[in-house]
Amino acid sequence: DIQMTQSPSSLSASVGDRVTITCRASQGISNYLAWYQQKPGKVPKLLIYAASTLQSGVPSRFSGSGSGTDFTLTISSLQPEDVATYYCQKYNSAPFTFGPGTKVDIK
Amino acid sequence: EVQLVESGGGLVQPGGSLRLSCAASGFTFSSYSMNWVRQAPGKGLEWVSYISSSSSTIYYADSVKGRFTISRDNAKNSLYLQMNSLRAEDTAVYYCARVSIAARKFDYWGQGTLVTVSS
Numbered sequence: 658d659i660q661m662t663q664s665p666s667s668l669s670a671s672v673g674d675r676v677t678i679t680c681r682a683s684q685g686i687s688n689y690l691a692w693y694q695q696k697p698g699k700v701p702k703l704l705i706y707a708a709s710t711l712q713s714g715v716p717s718r719f720s721g722s723g724s725g726t727d728f729t730l731t732i733s734s735l736q737p738e739d740v741a742t743y744y745c746q747k748y749n750s751a752p753f754t755f756g757p758g759t760k761v762d763i764k
Numbered sequence: 765e766v767q768l769v770e771s772g773g774g775l776v777q778p779g780g781s782l783r784l785s786c787a788a789s790g791f792t793f794s795s796y797s798m799n800w801v802r803q804a805p806g807k808g809l810e811w812v813s814y815i816s817s818s819s820s821t822i823y824y825a826d827s828v829k830g831r832f833t834i835s836r837d838n839a840k841n842s843l844y845l846q847m848n849s850l851r852a853e854d855t856a857v858y859y860c861a862r863v864s865i866a867a868r869k870f871d872y873w874g875q876g877t878l879v880t881v882s883s
Binding site for chain 1: 799801808809810811814823825826859867868869870871873874875876
């Protein structure tokens with residue numbers, strides 16, 4: 658099975674900072690990669706799918722890129738409401754594995 | 765408005781069984797594939813199982829294969845997860861999640877139901 662890894666596991670940044678999270682698949686998955694945001698005590702929310710397509714209603718400060726095995730999620734200007742854990746997920750074929758998550762908080 | 769509402773969680777002893785339900789509304793349930801995803805306390809997300817719109821294709825995570833059974837009743841707009849031989853490590857919040865038709869993304873999630881396996 659394809660394994661998903663994320664780095665870093667956690668980060669602390671200032672409001673307004675540019676934040677980048679990396680996700681890596683152990684084998685190529687084309688662009689079948691999604692990013693989710695989960696705030697404490699809340700349900701995961703889809704941010705980006707097809708590696709770079711913003712889900713409707715998601716602020717434009719979020720963006721995604723990559724294809725094959727290496728992907729990134731970028732928050733162009735970190736806001737206090739972005740404090741959350743971010744997960745990547747492959748969905749090209751089962752198992753639809755999630756990455757271990759990256760916890761983002763404000764410095 | 766798309767709504768997914770899970771139910772059936774609770775406290776169960778190791779080795780016991782539980783059946784989760786997910787009631788869908790606000791969309792044509794019979795046209796969509798569905799999933800169960802779980803999250804152990806303080807841990808990350810773990811995909812559990814997938815079922816296609818017609819139930820013709822079913823997948824399971826290795827961690828639950830042979831113990832869990834996913835099913836659906838399109839006439840009742842409902843998704844189910846029968847969980848047998850439960851273990852402590854099955855303790856988690858269980859979410860149902862819809863798969864969008866074109867993009868295959870997990871676009872809508874329920875609020876989750878907590879399953880606790882403990883003696």
